Amino acid sequence: MPPLRRLALPAFIAIACLPAPAAQADTPVSTVRPTGVGLPILDDTTSLQAGDGAGLIAALREYHDSGRYRRDLETVNGAARRFLRRQLTRRSPAARRPAIVLDVDETALSNWATLSAGDFGARPVDAALADQPAPAIASTLALYRDARRRHVAVFFVTGRSPQARASTLRNLRAAGYDRGWSGAAFRPRGVDTTPFKRGARARIERRGYTILANVGDQQSDLAGGHARRAFKLPNPFYVIAGH
Numbered sequence: 528m529p530p531l532r533r534l535a536l537p538a539f540i541a542i543a544c545l546p547a548p549a550a551q552a553d554t555p556v557s558t559v560r561p562t563g564v565g566l567p568i569l570d571d572t573t574s575l576q577a578g579d580g581a582g583l584i585a586a587l588r589e590y591h592d593s594g595r596y597r598r599d600l601e602t603v604n605g606a607a608r609r610f611l612r613r614q615l616t617r618r619s620p621a622a623r624r625p626a627i628v629l630d631v632d633e634t635a636l637s638n639w640a641t642l643s644a645g646d647f648g649a650r651p652v653d654a655a656l657a658d659q660p661a662p663a664i665a666s667t668l669a670l671y672r673d674a675r676r677r678h679v680a681v682f683f684v685t686g687r688s689p690q691a692r693a694s695t696l697r698n699l700r701a702a703g704y705d706r707g708w709s710g711a712a713f714r715p716r717g718v719d720t721t722p723f724k725r726g727a728r729a730r731i732e733r734r735g736y737t738i739l740a741n742v743g744d745q746q747s748d749l750a751g752g753h754a755r756r757a758f759k760l761p762n763p764f765y766v767i768a769g770h
Contacts, residue, residue: 554741554752557610558759559602584646587763591639597665599761604666607740607758608673614739614755615677626709626736627674628728628754629667630743631685631695633762636661636702642764650765653691656698663702667742667760675707680736683711684727684748686720686767720767725751 590596607627614622629635632650638661641651674681683704687695692713699711712727714720724747728738732753741754744762 554749554754554757556749556757556759557603557606559599559761587647588643590763591643596761596763600664601666603758603760604664604670604742607742607756608670610756610758611670611674611677611679611740615679622737622739624680624734624736625678626680626682626731626738627670627740627742628682628684628731628738629671630745630748631683631687631699632656632661633664633744633764634742634748634760635664635667635671635683635699635704637664638764647764650767653688653694656687657691657694660694660698660701663704664760668703670742671704671708679739680709681707682709682727682731684724685711686714686723686747689713689715720745720747721750724748725753728753 611627615625632638638651638656641656641659641661645651671681681704683699685695692711695713696711710731712723712730714723724743728741728751731738738754740756740758741749742758742760743749744760745767746759747767749757749759
């Protein structure tokens, strides 16, 4: 699993409607400002000293339980759906074999139950995820279904290990991603997240696809281009350093 930067528990990533950082300048990133409060800013180049752990846990749970997290997810995924529809109109540049790319954890699937049960102490590892299958994030599933209705190919690109492939694909199908997607890539041991995901998207393009939208919850999901636009979902629970 790639290294995590976190407090005694993870912290919230501030999200805003901004262009991509320099490393991602070739793919504009769409996201939203956070609606949660009491959560410090953390990204994959910043670390913070441990603070009020109980207060952070309470803030994370309030953000989720209040519905703010769900609404923020819906905002970003809704923007991705609108962008996809525009890209498929005749007024947009022609897309050869249009496709979208989805991350898995905290993008296609929600690990909220596992994270909350562990007081947000770390990102779940493959074994824990296999033991407790995760439900779909509803707004991502709606994006997936919209893409498939429009004959857009869908690829999953995940930082999970190849050893988790069978359980992950089984979970995706059970959660509703049940038919029609075109491929799934799993990160080999010893390969950092950003170069792995960038390379996976490049390989999809070499197969003749145009990636219209790349959707993930980490900067490492989105860095490196190979998509017309990237969409960053909020993840208040952990940060993966992508290198």
